[in-house]
Every structure is written in structure tokens, then in C-alpha cells.
Amino acid sequence: MISLENSLLTVSISTKGAELQSIKNPTEGIEYLWQGDPTFWGRKAPVLFPIVGRLQNDQYRYKGKTYPLNQHGFARDSEFHVEEQTATMVRLTTYSTPDTKKYYPFDFQLTLIYTLEANTVNVSYLVKNTHASEELYFSIGGHPGFNVPMTSDTTFEDYYLSFLPRRTRGQIPLVGSYLDLENKTLGQTNTEIALKRTLFDNDALIYETKGKNTFSIHSEKTTHSVSLTFEDFPFTGIWSPPKKEAPFVCIEPWFGIADTTDFTGELNKKLGIQHLKGKEAFSANYTISLS
Numbered sequence: 001m002i003s004l005e006n007s008l009l010t011v012s013i014s015t016k017g018a019e020l021q022s023i024k025n026p027t028e029g030i031e032y033l034w035q036g037d038p039t040f041w042g043r044k045a046p047v048l049f050p051i052v053g054r055l056q057n058d059q060y061r062y063k064g065k066t067y068p069l070n071q072h073g074f075a076r077d078s079e080f081h082v083e084e085q086t087a088t089m090v091r092l093t094t095y096s097t098p099d100t101k102k103y104y105p106f107d108f109q110l111t112l113i114y115t116l117e118a119n120t121v122n123v124s125y126l127v128k129n130t131h132a133s134e135e136l137y138f139s140i141g142g143h144p145g146f147n148v149p150m151t152s153d154t155t156f157e158d159y160y161l162s163f164l165p166r167r168t169r170g171q172i173p174l175v176g177s178y179l180d181l182e183n184k185t186l187g188q189t190n191t192e193i194a195l196k197r198t199l200f201d202n203d204a205l206i207y208e209t210k211g212k213n214t215f216s217i218h219s220e221k222t223t224h225s226v227s228l229t230f231e232d233f234p235f236t237g238i239w240s241p242p243k244k245e246a247p248f249v250c251i252e253p254w255f256g257i258a259d260t261t262d263f264t265g266e267l268n269k270k271l272g273i274q275h276l277k278g279k280e281a282f283s284a285n286y287t288i289s290l291s
Contacts, residue, residue, distance in 0.1 A: 008026075023288065148247060154222055157196055158221045
């Protein structure tokens with residue numbers, strides 16, 4: 001387990017999946033990150049790569065061949081290697097292998113960088129196409145879960161979602177695990193949304209998020225809050241398990257998204273897919289700010 005610390009936060013990260021395991025306020029002893037419980041959801045903050053969401057029939061096609069690939073891809077279960085570490089920063093990397101090429105036929109290097117700055121955790125992605133000439137198609141995204149309620153004297157329903165900038169955003173509904181583009185609407189993210197269980201009856205709330213955005217979880221009954229800030233991530237999901245009394249909410253910035261209900265399966269035509277030519281690289285980051 002990797003530990004990072006400054007005067008305001010203590011953070012731990014696993015080399016399996018380069019997954020956040022804890023974000024604590026050491027002074028007040030508050031754990032912000034969901035700690036995983038298979039009754040609701042056994043993970044905490046998985047890295048979604050090389051796909052985000054679910055593929056039709058858990059498979060895709062590329063250059064005439066069909067490949068199996070489970071929801072959210074395999075990075076969350078891959079072992080990462082520590083390349084560099086200080087008291088407030090760690091850089092972890094994993095690579096394509098003969099095993100990954102059985103279900104993802106690309107040469108890649110995936111790096112996660114976690115950096116503490118005051119009350120903020122900066123999460124950076126770096127994807128490199130390590131092949132000299134072949135193209136690389138991928139998606140990547142975050143899936144951090146946050147404890148709601150954050151304090152013992154508040155309840156789930158005491159919290160609300162807030163959005164900056166205050167404006168409507170495209171909202172894409174789900175049919176099962178897949179996107180229903182024909183019924184895309186305008187999500188009312190120009191105001192706060194009170195947290196209630198029924199919000200997630202149809203699974204995740206999925207928004208189109210162009211430009212710079214901050215999505216937050218607040219309560220009038222506590223000063224403790226969580227805010228995610230990100231720029232040019234085209235989609236963001238907000239999720240808590242439907243039909244359950246799960247004490248957490250995920251805010252998930254994505255470069256990629258689940259298949260549409262009518263998707264034909266060709267990876268290079270998938271909605272939200274990212275593309276790199278030989279030896280090119282992609283980078284992106286988001287921040288988690290705690291109060």
C-alpha cells in the first residue's frame with residue numbers, strides 16, 4: 001500500500017489497479033472515500049480502461065476480429081509499478097502484455113499520477129501508444145465513490161449535488177446498461193439536486209460535460225464536502241446502486257462511455273472512443289477537493 005500525506009490529507013493507493021483506497025482528514029478523522037462493501041459495491045475508486053461502461057454482449061470488433069472485454073475494462077485489476085514516489089506524489093504505470101492482447105490487441109503504456117496539494121488530490125492520466133505505426137483506440141475514466149453521509153450526525157438525504165457552471169447539460173438515459181441516445185434530454189444542472197434514493201432508480205445519471213466543470217456533494221448540516229473539477233471530459237456519471245440504501249455516491253469523469261442500444265460493435269466507431277496514432281500520447285487530469 002502506498003501512503004501520501006500533507007498537513008490536510010492522508011491518502012492511500014493500491015498498486016492493484018492504481019486505485020485510491022482512502023482519503024482522510026487526519027485532524028478530524030473523517031474518511032471521504034467509500035471503503036468498499038460487496039453488499040453494495042466492493043470497489044472504491046477503480047480506473048476505467050480501456051473502456052468505460054459496458055459493451056454490447058461484453059465484446060467488440062476490431063479489424064474483423066471479435067474480442068471479449070468486461071465492463072470498464074481490465075486496468076482496475078492490473079498490477080501497476082511504482083516509478084516515482086515522494087511524500088505527496090506517486091507515479092504508477094502498467095503496460096500491455098501478451099495476456100492483455102488476447103482481449104485488447106494494442107500496445108500501450110498507462111500511467112496514473114496522484115499528487116496532494118493542500119486539500120486537493122490531483123489525479124492524472126497518461127496513455128501512450130507504444131507501437132511505432134499501429135493506431136490505438138481506448139477510453140479512460142474515473143469511478144471514485146464518496147461516503148454519504150460524511151459525518152455520523154447527518155443522513156444521505158441531508159446532502160445535495162451542485163454544479164458549476166450553473167447551466168443545463170445534455171443528459172443521456174440508460175436502458176439496462178446501454179445508452180438511449182434517442183431519448184437524450186436536458187438535465188437540470190442549473191440548480192442543486194437533492195440526493196434521494198429514487199434519483200438512481202434507472203442507474204447512473206449521465207451528463208455531457210464540455211469545457212470546465214465542478215460537480216460537488218454538499219450539505220447545509222455540515223461544512224464537509226467533496227468537489228471534483230475537470231476540463232474537457234466529454235461525459236460524467238453520477239451513481240449510487242439503484243434500489244439499495246448504499247451510503248455512498250460516485251462522481252465519474254469519463255473520456256468514453258457505454259455502448260448505445262443500437263451500436264454495431266466496431267471499436268473505432270464507438271461513441272466517445274479516443275484515438276492515438278503510433279507513438280502518440282494522451283493526458284488528462286481531474287482534482288478531488290475536500291473540505
